[in-house]
Amino acid sequence: MSAQKSIQERAISPPGSRKRKRPISEPHGQSLKVYSWNVNGIGPFLQPSVASYFKAAGSSGDAGQSAGKASLRDFLRRRGWPTLLFVQEVKINPDDAATIRGMEKAVKRQPDEPDDAADYESHFCFPSDKHNARGFGRKVYGVCSIIRTDFRKRYIDRIRQVDWDTEGRFLVIETRANAGIPKLALINVYAVNGTDNPYKDPTSGEVIGTRHDRKLRVHELLQAEIRQLEADGFGGTIVAGDVNIARTPLDGHPNLRTFPKQHCINRADFEARFLADPSLQAQPPSASRPEQTSEEEPDGEDAPSNSTASKPASLGMVDTFRSLHPTQRSYTYYPRTKPFGESCDRVDLILISRSLQSNLKAAGMHETVQERGPSDHVPLYAELEFGLEQEEEEAGSNR
Template identity: 60%
Template sequence: MERSISPPPKRRKLSRSEATHITNPSNQITIYSWNVNGIQPFLQKPITSYFGTQQHAKDDGNTPRASLRDFLKRHDWPALLFLQEIKISPDDPATVRALEKAVKRDDKAEPEEPDYSAHVCLPSDKFNARGFGRKVYGVCSIVRKDFAETYVERIRPVNWDQEGRFLVIETKACSSRPRLALINAYMVNGTDNAYKNPSTGEKAGTRHDRKLEVHRLLAAECRDLEARGFAVVLVGDINIARAPIDGFPNLRTFPQRHCTNRADFERRFLHKRRPSSTSNEPSNDDDDDERASSKSTANRDDSDENVALVDTFRHLHPEKKGYTYYPRGKTFGESCDRVDMILVSSLLQAALVGAGMHETPGERGPSDHVPLYARLGFADENAKVSAVA
């Protein structure tokens, strides 16, 4: 597991066409995801105290800052960066404008640096999204403008969620690329707290119940998109670790609802092949409970089809331990889970050329999650079209 960040390589100045070719291969789409646990640090003046120890906190050019442009540059200008838990009040348009400005190319940028646009989905639910001055939940999809101009058809929320948890980017079919539906998702964290009807405010179960309902609604959304000819890319904080290999030192199995939620997500969304576990890991006594929970849930609505998405990281690294959630207040790596994922339709499995996460205190920054990525590669049939990929 990485513990530090290497100094960035020295770069000669490139023409715009050279830069596009080198940092973004013409036949690939790179997608990043990051639960930032609040966007405010990224909209303030440069901050380095979050990153690394105090003796390395000075801005020496090698230490990441809480800057979205710096993040995009450091990771070679990806086509898409999906942020979750941005925590912007729906009554605060000034912060939304500051976020849009933070990703734009300004007068100080190098000539070859691309421009980006930011699109947000914020909560409108006044009964379930009231905490911290309504600064809860919320997602932001950051799109490189040349990619958007060539491929993006529309960007929309979903009509079954009012908590600002989902934003869908639909692309056009272009050259060798299928139509994509890229879903930025911040899934519900199941708890025993009450979930209220967003229209009436009356209690309608617990957050655990709502989590299962969101699973059902999202699975239906994915099936509908695939029926309309889209290949689905589900990106974000899933709030579930799939298997023992995805939790350190142990997979969460208490309370029992965690097992139920995990089994339900597995049944509805994942390719039939079970996630891998390391050979020297002890068997989990809760596996039987999870299978029983899955069978019980399936009996309630067994007409629902599994979306059969592919877990990009686990598909490419079947036995590798890697984690995305590193809680603050604990030594980095002392307790961690892989709860953030990038899942793709089976149709895209052959196009998957890379997936991973950046597991360092520096890349975690002010958040309690580290960023993750997946890379899709397509046949380069049309040089003119693919030059902006």
Template identity: 55%
Template sequence: MDRDVSPPALKRRRLGSDTVQTRREKESEIEEQPNPPSSMSEDLSIYSWNVNGIQPFTQRPITSFFKGRQDPKVHHNDTAGAEGPAPTASLRDFLRLRGWPTLLFLQEVKINPSDSATIRSVERSVRAPPGSAEPDYQAHFCLPSDKHNVRGFGGKVYGVCSIIRSDFLRSRVEQVRTVDWDAEGRFQIVETKPCKGIPKLSIWNIYAVNGTTNPYRDPTTGAIKGTRHDRKLAVHALLLSDCKRLEEDGYRVILAGDLNIARARIDGFPNLRTFPEQHQINRADFNAKFFDDPDGLRGIDTFRLLHRDKRGYTYYPRSRKFGESCDRVDLMICSRALKDNVKEANMLETPAFRGPSDHVPVYASFRFGESHHGNDQNRT
């Protein structure tokens, strides 16, 4: 998430003195962390995480980050590890802990495109050790090439990385590609072949544009073409156009990542961002294009499908105590035709799983070959 997505402290109206944690305790909403997906299962399991910089995750030390996280009975409001320096862990350790998911999408990796050493380090960090029986993974990058809109911090801004389990890559993946309308390193697509009654899938790793009043420049000429708000709305239209074309071509679409939009009042705490007004316009445009408009995608928000009235958040700014100010801006959206295939969807909503980032991971899994309606009674 771009740093100014969450409202400044003075712009948020406090709803009493409760944090997310104390409010949930009062409402008796303490829930257990679900079990990790079964290792190498037939389900398609996707994790997505805005890591706010990849470097800490290529290191081998694994101190307090995953301490105790092998226990599936970990409460969502667990505050262990909330204080003290941000711990680190390797990507390989995260994949192992979560039961070897099919895909791990990372956003805001902050790698300069010319930094081959860091790219190789990430690639090595997800590979299986020689002689290991554990699954192997490969890392694919989409890094910025736009010299007019991506200039800060030595080019270490934005960028996404798709980490794909090798057996899935060999047997199911048709191609890993980008889009020609983005040069900021924000979109990468994994597309699959139809197999054993499973439809073709177009699975998007997204780090969406944040709406601000900063100028947006033509990527070729550098001429100012409006604001970042204008660019955000333009990207909504471009993304929708691609999704509709893919569905017409027989693909089922899954959008995963930091969408930089909190959809509704329930998705912001202590309140939803409404200032300045342009954020409300951006939100309405996003909801219309991808959920509400019959001429749009009419997608399924997988978390809200399974947890209709549950409050859950994915962005926790490090400038605030965990739970004081947070938003659900990391989403997994799928084509309506995949509704009955959604098996589970949630987030790992603890300070420990935030780690050195300011987001927590989100995940969803899909089961094919049978209709699967899950166990949640709130499912619509």
């Protein structure tokens, strides 16, 4: 489970007379590298240096190791200044202005850094649900999209929340078509974890189901959101984050969770809505017919029991890691209560529209104790390239 080396992006310079591969901010051959990481609380990551983090991480077999400290800025540097870093479970009280400012500062370019060091911006979605997101002093859930400033200025039209979630789980980036990159929607996702705990109406506080019910409902709403983006002319969607679903036996170690049965139902619903090949999909499995599912989820999830037997056709999205590594056993969730690698699951995914599959060049995760750091998840990434065909044609005509 070796991590693929990150691709360093070159500094911006005026275009020369000969065609060459350029970084994201130049017209052709752009690389869009997206990272995702469930950090399980942003506090330990707001550090100026990562030295103590590596020192504290200890050996990979120590289940009781110190959580250590980490640095978002150092992570971005080590990974070659990726275009975007989506983080989930930031666990910031929405009224905690000091921590919000601290996170914004933690990803900014510093005066003493080299000229080619990238600058970043932080954009947040916090929970506002007063009935389902009140625990731990309101330090629950929450996502943050960390965006390279040059990319934001050149490509992004708007950054928004969705109107069907108040738990701080989704943040949508909408881009405009520009310099070889189509109009894209990039969605930072922290999916509901399905359990038998009650789910309350966000307005009245009345119990209206379980967290499993809510998970299934969120699947339905996210699918509809992506359908609407397609109808609005977006050329592709990228969904990245913790989906709280392990898809197949390859994605769970030592095995895939199959009990209680509701996890199998949640998994089948996710597969039917987002990943099944629409051309082969006669009738999606019903959430009321668990015998049609073959797997369960590792980290527990929510699914709406009011799901109907008839669902819209699958989006037919592509699991970036599994597309490039069809048989590889790799994982993103490593609980801190057990030795590293003893029990783990691939519950964090980066999905792309099938229209973007030809642009996919790399995908993976960094599966080490050091890269997990204070979290219980490791970071994962996908890289897409755009405009290369046009660039190669132009290069050939200039020879």
